Amino acid sequence: MEHEITNTAYLDMELLRFTTAGSVDDGKSTLIGRLLYDSKAIFQDQMEAIERASIKKGEEHVNLALLTDGLRAEREQGITIDVAYRYFHTPKRKFIIADTPGHIQYTRNMVTGASTANAALILVDARHGVIEQTIRHAYIASLLRIPHVIVCINKMDLVEFKQDVFDGIQQKFLEYSNHLDLHDVRFIPISALLGDNVVDRSGNMDWYQGPTLMYLLENLYISNDYNQLDARFPVQHVVRPMLAEYHDYRGYAGRMASGTFKVGDRVKVMPSGFTSVIKGIDFWTDHQEALSAPQSGTILLEDDLDVSRGCMIIPAENGIKQGQDIDLMICWLSDKPMIPGGKYALKHTTNDLRCMVKEVKYKVDINSLEKNYDDRTIGLNDIGCITIRATKPLFYDSYRQNRITGSLILIDEATNVTVGAGMII
Amino acid sequence: MNHLRELESESIYVIREVVSQFENPAMLFSGGKDSIVMYYLARKAFYPAKVPFPLMHIDTGHNFQETLDFRDWLVAETGVQLIVKYVQDSIDKGRAVEETGYNASRNKLQTVTLLDSIEELKIDCAMGGGRRDEEKARAKERFFSHRDEFGQWDPKNQRPELWNLFNGKKNMGEHFRVFPISNWTEMDVWQYILMENIALPSLYFSHEREVFERDGMLYAKTPFIKNKDSEVVAKRIVRFRTIGDATCTGAIESKADTLEDIIREVAATRTTERGGRADDKRSEAAMEDRKIEGYF
Structure with missing residues (x-):
């Protein structure tokens, strides 16, 4: 792709934020590297730096994943610790990727990345199909109400580009996602390593008539992603x-x-x-x-x-909910578990107040998506349904209707650390 | 909505949050395009009121004269308070030790002066023009970045940042760094400068200058750099992609003398803008190390 910059073309560009979720080794870093490389967002000096690093590590191919490992500890251990933000653009759109690590212990990072995203890319390894982590990623996308979900079925080259593999995974995913609050789900068979259906159409999968990933990212209809009805x-x-x-x-x-x-x-x-x-x-x-x-x-x-x-x-004529006792879904972000009856500082829109955790109604079993009424301890990376009592009334919408007026964070008053992400029911 | 307008709205929101959440914020100003754009956004955020915090320049004493002239013109034109703190003062007080040799730079010493000034002036939030696309350690930086009582950054223990809820709570003696233009790329900054017709120092535009080559990069001939005998100083047509300390900011040969030409050049360039900064080339984790210590 060549980007001829004319003096006014950039005035028509839109901004799309997306998050990427995948488990270890399903090629997420390679996919991001591919998007950055093919859209020319990787510069020569960056490419040379990772080529040098790949040779030093004795790796066969240029390891595009090294582009996304920003911290020394991550490069040394070959893991991703934190949400990293990446940028690229095409003549149509500017993209911000919230690149989040996919391991089980990093639910908190995916929630962070998902909170501002228009779209989620969920990677599935074609050889392994839908696994527990896939379901967890779909659940978080649904909980955070990401408007668009793109399921990238990757490593199609390792299953001989077979349509029945793709169809089977799609069907399996839908069995779960039909129970979730996802409204726009797309499936694309890709090979991030070879580039099939990422930017360029694959010559290996004539049976797939849909768009490439880049085409979809450039053309998703995002104007409705904000609530347009209720002025706030x-x-x-x-x-x-x-x-x-x-x-x-x-x-x-x-x-x-x-x-x-x-x-x-x-x-x-x-x-x-x-x-x-x-x-x-x-x-x-x-x-x-x-x-x-x-x-x-x-x-x-x-x-x-x-x-x-x-x-x-x-x-003047449009109501907003008001109350001191609020039910919400909470994702816990701290290694110190939530204290039932505990008091926390609370931030909601531009309001600062305090609250008390009144009740834990249930914890979500993130693998089976069942409600657990027996174990109600909410620790790091747990998601649960709780009731809080605020020191003064909040005026809010449900998160389902409004991602800004329906979200809040809880802060530990001793350490000032953000410990909970809440979505008002 | 155009992507630049959305970035603009986001940055203005962040700057207003700073003024609401902190008692004594300041905006770091280097005279480079990123801090110029950041200050321009601050003016938009509070107009018609004046910007309710000072600009702070950490002066290495190794600046290009054009940068200082521009800074003083902008301050006079817009009526903002300017605080200048000098690295030379930190050296004189024995707080910082001057590097020696051919690659000596005061770039790293700025951290000492910055942290001392934050403490002395009781600044609880220093806004900076850092962008996440600049460098890989910056890619993991928050908008609101917490610093402990030693001014240090702990990259592995950052506060999660969700939705548009920014947590600026802190204990006595701690402070925050806030980066309002985190989500902008080099190209966004240039396009915005063009769209809004923002004035810049002349260094960004093509001009004739005495330069010499070192480690594959062009540097301006200045009294602050000790030249080797083998280094040939010659007049060339150059411009700068970033403006920092004259000892570590590389020039590129360029005939781009309008914003349109610069944007075309940026679009076609195959190296990152920090590729011209000797300070980042010191090691693979150079930026991460400096940031942990409290660099910009």
Whole structure:
């Protein structure tokens, strides 16, 4: 692919964020290396560096996986420790890959990578088919509500590019995923090592009529990935210039979490519930007519209300849930288990408060996807359903409806470490 | 939504979070294009109010004059507070020891001056223009990066960063580094500069300069570098892809003298921009080591 950069073509490029999930040795690093290499995101000096490193390690092929191992310990041990972010672009889109390690103990990393993703790439080794880890990856994609899932059935070259292998894995995956909350699932037979159906169409699988992986990544319809119905504007910061020419200026700065606001819209400010009308929407020196997710901007209201960080501007006629007792799915991120009855700091939109864990309803057995009511200890990488009581009411949507106003994190008050990722039910 | 507008919105969100979550933040400013873009985004984030934190320049004393002139022009033009801290002062106080020899650089010494300044001025968050695409150790960096009381980074024990919820909680004496343009690539930065018509130091554009070759790279002839007898200084038509300390920033031969030409050149180039930085070539984990110690 040649990228002729014209002076305006880049103005039409969109941003797509995706996460990659796979188990050890199913070729995830090779696939990412392939995408970066074929889209020319790997530079000559980087390529030379990994060629040198591969020779030093006595490896037969250039090990594209070395590109993604950023830390010394990872290179020495040949493992991936943490989420790494990769970038490449084609003339149509800029891509951000959240590359997460796939081992069983790294659920927390996949959850992190999945939280901002438009799409998840799940790798399956064609020789092994759907395994426990595949199911776990599909479950996390569903739990985090990643809008698009692409199942890459890799190493097709090692099963003689046979269609029945591909069909069997697809059918098996669907048996599980039909019970999950996945709405857009695609299957592609690939060979990351040889490049079949990654960027270029495979000459070895005439039976496959679908798109290549790159074509799919470039053309997934992502405009609906944000909730467009419910306008939500968490106030981040109040802009008061204290300058003579802007004496009465009072703007509410933030980023649209979902939906659109227009000048003239009747709005309500939570938690007070007072209503007003949007007088203006500023961004830098522009006076805009509208603000849509995920844009940042500054909103001005007709009336002088008491609005500060932590408030949320919503449509006057559109309700938002409110409450102090919240049910949520939690993914635990710390080696120190969650303490039932324990108190944690809580961050939700631009609000900082505290909460107590009231009850653990059940733990999810991440391999069978059964609910476990007997063992309710929530430790590192566990996922469970809990009820918390917050120190003051939250105004929120369910995570299913809104990934921004429906998510929260718990923080250990002694260490200040982020320990829990919560998705409100 | 155009990808640059989405990155812009994300960065502005991060900068506003910094102002809301920290009491005494500062923005590190080197005079390079990344810190220029980061400061430009900060101006957008708070307009029409002034940027509510100072810029801080850690000055190695080995700058290109063009960078300093540009810095002073920008500060005067936009009315922001500028703090300059000098590596020379750290050397004079015996806090840092000057490297010697042909490849001597003050690049690494900046860390000492930076950490001392953070402590002295009680800065609880230093924003930097680092990008994850620059270097592989940076690829694992968070937007909000926690530093212990020694200013150190622990890459294996980073806080998970989910959705747009940034955890800036810390204990006394600890601080944060925040990288608002983490998700931008070199190309994004250039395209944004073109789209917004942002002013840059003249060093980025093609010009005639006295240079010499060392280890396959071109360096500017400056009083700060000791030349070997075998090194031939000659006038060439060059420009810089990154701007840092003059002792370790390589030039490239280029006729690109407009933003459009530079973008075309960046698109066609086959080496990373840090490929021109001697500081990263010292070892495979050079950046990781410096970051752990508290480098930018």
